[in-house]
Amino acid sequence: MNSPKIAVVSPYLNADQNSTGYFWRYIWRSVSQGYPAAYEISLDHAVAPIWIRRRAVFRAGWEMLTSLIIVTRFLSRRRGPTILLSGTNPALVFIFFALIRRMVPFRWILVSFDVFPENLFSTGALQEKSAFGRILAYISRWSYRQADKVVVIGRDMGEIVARTKGVERSRIQYIPNGVNVSDISVIPKKDSRILSTVTRKNRFVFQFFGNLGRLQGIQNIINAIKLTKTENVEFMFWGEGTMVPEVQHLALTHSDRVSYCGPVDQDNRSEVLAACDVAIVSLNEGMYGLGVPSKSYFTMAADRPFILISDTDTEMHQFLRQYNVGWHCPPNSPRLLAELFDELASGRKEVPSAMTVRAIAESHCGIEQMLRSYENLLASEVGSLLYVKDRANVA
Numbered sequence: 001m002n003s004p005k006i007a008v009v010s011p012y013l014n015a016d017q018n019s020t021g022y023f024w025r026y027i028w029r030s031v032s033q034g035y036p037a038a039y040e041i042s043l044d045h046a047v048a049p050i051w052i053r054r055r056a057v058f059r060a061g062w063e064m065l066t067s068l069i070i071v072t073r074f075l076s077r078r079r080g081p082t083i084l085l086s087g088t089n090p091a092l093v094f095i096f097f098a099l100i101r102r103m104v105p106f107r108w109i110l111v112s113f114d115v116f117p118e119n120l121f122s123t124g125a126l127q128e129k130s131a132f133g134r135i136l137a138y139i140s141r142w143s144y145r146q147a148d149k150v151v152v153i154g155r156d157m158g159e160i161v162a163r164t165k166g167v168e169r170s171r172i173q174y175i176p177n178g179v180n181v182s183d184i185s186v187i188p189k190k191d192s193r194i195l196s197t198v199t200r201k202n203r204f205v206f207q208f209f210g211n212l213g214r215l216q217g218i219q220n221i222i223n224a225i226k227l228t229k230t231e232n233v234e235f236m237f238w239g240e241g242t243m244v245p246e247v248q249h250l251a252l253t254h255s256d257r258v259s260y261c262g263p264v265d266q267d268n269r270s271e272v273l274a275a276c277d278v279a280i281v282s283l284n285e286g287m288y289g290l291g292v293p294s295k296s297y298f299t300m301a302a303d304r305p306f307i308l309i310s311d312t313d314t315e316m317h318q319f320l321r322q323y324n325v326g327w328h329c330p331p332n333s334p335r336l337l338a339e340l341f342d343e344l345a346s347g348r349k350e351v352p353s354a355m356t357v358r359a360i361a362e363s364h365c366g367i368e369q370m371l372r373s374y375e376n377l378l379a380s381e382v383g384s385l386l387y388v389k390d391r392a393n394v395a
Contacts, residue, residue, distance in 0.1 A: 003035065003382060004080070004081035004082055004083055004107075005038065005039065005078075005079070005080060005081070005083070006031055006035050006037070006039075006082070006085060007039055007077070007082055007084050007086075008027065008031050008038060008039070008040045008041070008085050008086075009070060009084060009085065009086040009087075009093075010024040010040075010042055010086065010087050010089065011042060011043040011070060011090060011093075012089065013040055014042075018211075019210070019294035019295070019298070020087070020089055022294075023177055023294070024042075024087070026180070026367055026370070026371060027085070027374055028040050030371045030375060031085070034375060035382075039077060041070060041073045041074055041077065043066060043069065043070065062090075063090040063092050064092055066090045067093040067095075067096050068096070070090075070093055071093065071097065078104065081106075082106040082107070083106065083107045083108075083378065083382065084097065084107070084108045085109045085111065085378070086108070086111065087110070087113050088110070088111070088112050088114055088115075088116060089114075091116045094116075094143055095140065097110075097146075098143035098144075098146040099143075101146050102146075107148050107384070108146065108147045108149075109147065109148065109149045109150075109151060109378075109381060110144065110147035111153075112144075112150055112151060112152050112153070112157060112161060114290060115161065115165075115289065115290045117133065117136040117137060118164060118290050119215060119290045119291060120133075121133065121286075122290060123214045123284060140165070141166055144165035144166075145167055147167075147171070148171065149172075149377065150165075150167050150171060150173070151173045151374075152173070152174055152175075153175065153176055153292045154176065154289065154291075154292045155315055155318065156313060156315050157290070157315065158172050158174050159289055160288070160290065161289075175370060175374060176292070176315065176365060176370065177292065177294055177297060177365070177370060178297065178365045178366050178367040178368070178370035178371075179297040179298060179300070179301045179365060179366065179367055180366070181358060181366065183301070184269065184270050184273065184298060186302060186303045186358060187274035187302075188274070189205070189274060189275065189276070189277060192274040192275040193271055194268075194271050194274070194275045195274075202232070203233060204230075204232060204234070204278075204344065204345040205233075205234045205235075205236060205275060205277050205278075206233070206235050206236070206276060206277070206278050206279075206341060206344075207236040207237075207238070207275065207276035207279050208221065208235075208237045208238070208282070209239060209264065209279060209295055209298075209299070210238070210239050210264075210294075211239055211240070212239045212243045212247060213241035213242055214241075214242055214243065214284070215287060216243070216282050216283065216284070216293075217283055217285070218241075218243040218246060219243070220331060220333070220334055221337070222247070222250050223334035224334040224335075225258060225338070225341075226250075226254070226334075226338075228257075228341045228342055230341065230342045230345040230346050233257055233341065234257055234258075234259070236258075236259050236261055236276060237251070237258070237259070237260045237261065238261045238262070238264045240263050244260070247260050248260050270302060273298065273299060273304060274302060274304075277304070277344075278304065278305055278306060278307060278344055279295070279296075279299040279304050279305070279306040279307070280307050280309070281295055281299065281310075281316065282309035283310045283311070283314070283331065284331060285311060285330075286311070287310065287314070288310075288311040288313070288314055289314070292315045293310075296308070296316050297361065300325060300357050300358060300361035301358060301361050301362075302358070303358035304357060305325055305326040305327075305351060306325070306326040307326060308320050308327070308329070309328075309337065310328070310330075311331065312328075312330070319364075319365075323360045325357045325360055325361075327340060327344075327349070
């Protein structure tokens with residue numbers, strides 16, 4: 001009997017696009033090696049231009065258009081028994097897949113990289129109690145429940161999906177993201193070529209690397225920097241997003257200690273990460289269970305500890321407590337964060353020794369563990385589909 005086809009569907013399947021593309025690239029490689037009949041559906045230009053991301057109406061239109069393109073391509077290629085492996089980007093695509101599943105048979109594994117529309121509620125971009133917010137929440141809840149399996153990338157996310165989406169625990173699979181440490185070189189800070197061109201010499205460097213969006217709590221970091229008292233300190237920001245103008249203004253008014261360095265070239269990621277002593281990983285208040293900051297994995301692979309700004313007991317907070325790879329600070333607490341900056345920069349808090357953080361990343365969140373979990377999940381779903389087909393043939 002022929003094995004079912006597996007469709008790996010994501011707008012991002014290229015590590016150069018963003019961190020989501022990085023994870024999907026490895027997932028696709030693993031699936032294509034194990035299942036020769038597998039195929040992928042992606043978009044060459046899935047990342048919206050910054051001028052679209054800054055306007056809610058334009059962004060909604062972009063999300064709708066890219067979602068429709070992806071679903072149309074899937075329908076045109078689907079033939080026979082199929083297992084769909086798809087994510088939650090763009091934000092509306094999983095809703096379309098839930099709708100067509102009522103008409104077109106396939107097994108569906110939904111990988112929840114974030115939780116929509118709850119992530120919009122946390123930023124205030126959409127009011128939870130508004131009529132539109134309630135409608136979106138209802139549609140999202142119904143859509144999640146159409147999936148055969150829901151993969152969550154955080155333990156806190158599993159709790160949220162079960163509680164807010166009504167998905168049975170038996171259908172929720174926890175598979176945390178991982179990083180191939182070989183993709184990130186460990187470079188001593190003193191050898192970083194970027195450091196000499198961006199920062200002043202002999203300074204303790206904090207760095208924010210990644211999406212400078214509204215979910216990342218950027219304003220809290222800005223407020224804390226303004227309260228920091230230590231003189232021998234530098235703050236570097238790398239990335240793109242809707243909060244770039246605020247960061248650029250900070251760099252202009254505090255040019256003696258703040259630098260905005262622009263977008264990150266993925267080929268230069270190791271050099272960028274090497275330019276700091278401590279990284280900053282941040283999420284807004286209220287983001288418990290709604291996302292896991294992928295930059296923490298790349299930071300650890302570069303052997304850099306990090307300050308985690310998040311709600312208590314999030315996925316990365318649990319990891320940080322277990323393996324002691326950094327420090328935690330609650331969101332919307334600029335004075336506490338400024339004190340932590342001062343304590344680290346002045347040496348009053350000890351920074352983990354070289355190679356300690358990378359070793360933990362390699363042993364506890366390597367890409368191999370992530371891929372093995374997906375392989376086991378797919379094998380189980382393939383077995384279920386073949387069993388159902390056998391039963392139908394016997395009948």
